[in-house]
Amino acid sequence: MFRQGDVLVGVLPGGINKEGAFWSPTGASYGSICTADASFELTLKIVDAFIDYCKTAGIKDAYLIPAPLIYTLNYNQHHEYAMLYRKADFELHYISHAIDLKHGEKFFQHFSPSARRNVNRILRNKRISIRESDDYETFHRILVENKAKHDAKPTHTLEDLLRLRELLPDKLRLTMVYHDDTPIAGSLLFLPNRKVALCFYNMLLYEYEHLHPVYLIMYETCQWAVQHGYEWVDIGVSQDTKSDDPMTPSINLINFKERFDARGILRSTYHLDLR
Secondary structure, three states, X not given: OEXXXXXXXEEOOOEEOOOOOEEEOOOOOOEOOEOOOOOHHHHHXXXXXXXXXXXXXXXXXXXXXXXXXXXXXXXXXXXXXXXXHOOOEEEEEEEEEEEEOOOHHXXXXXXXXXXXXXXXXHHHOOOEEEEEOOOHHHXXXXXXXXXXXXXXXXXXXXXXXXXXXXXXXXXXXXXXXEEOOEEEEEEEEEXXXXXEEEEEEEEEOHHXXXXXXXXXXXXXXXXXXXXXXXXXXXXXXXXOOXXXXXXXXXXXXXXXXXXXXXXXXXXXXXXXXXX
């Protein structure tokens, strides 16, 4: 916590890894220094205080991953500039994608023609429906199967999700797609602030892939977000996780996301060498 006198002016979530480096966040997507709408002078003082703290604690490397600019309630990159001014460099850049909801209720007109055709085809199919759900057990079971197809595991265990639901019931939204009464796909939104709905998980049973349930998820998610006043739907990073270079983009995944009028958003890791 950063204090100016007795006033709390900033917080920095993070931790020290086994190599002795400070990382913000640990176990989350975004971290770095969080403040109100601070002046540059105050922001620089906060960065300098953090650098002094690291040097006193013997921390030689610090890595900070601020949330992309779309998350900020007041557009301001004082923190990033202050770190660069103090000679931070970049460790990594990831490409994320997010859907700009500036078109409001007309968002669907800006989906690609193929996406609109798939959504309309699904909406005409009376055997397919989508609705909010509290069935985290079924969702997570399908999610595990889905991730296994890509030799991966979900970030969260079922126990993690149930704990998050208990702690932050208003910050999660689970939807499931059903074919008749069979759950075939789902989406879990995290709602970090009033501007952005983060689509953390989209999953489906691959034997139903031909029905294109993810198109229905994207349509319903955007519709819900517009109705509830959100400005963006963040649909996550678009990296090729099997590449040796972690910055390698997944072209097929990006092409798919762009069908929903998604835009590329940088997620950058700042590195402070404190030797």
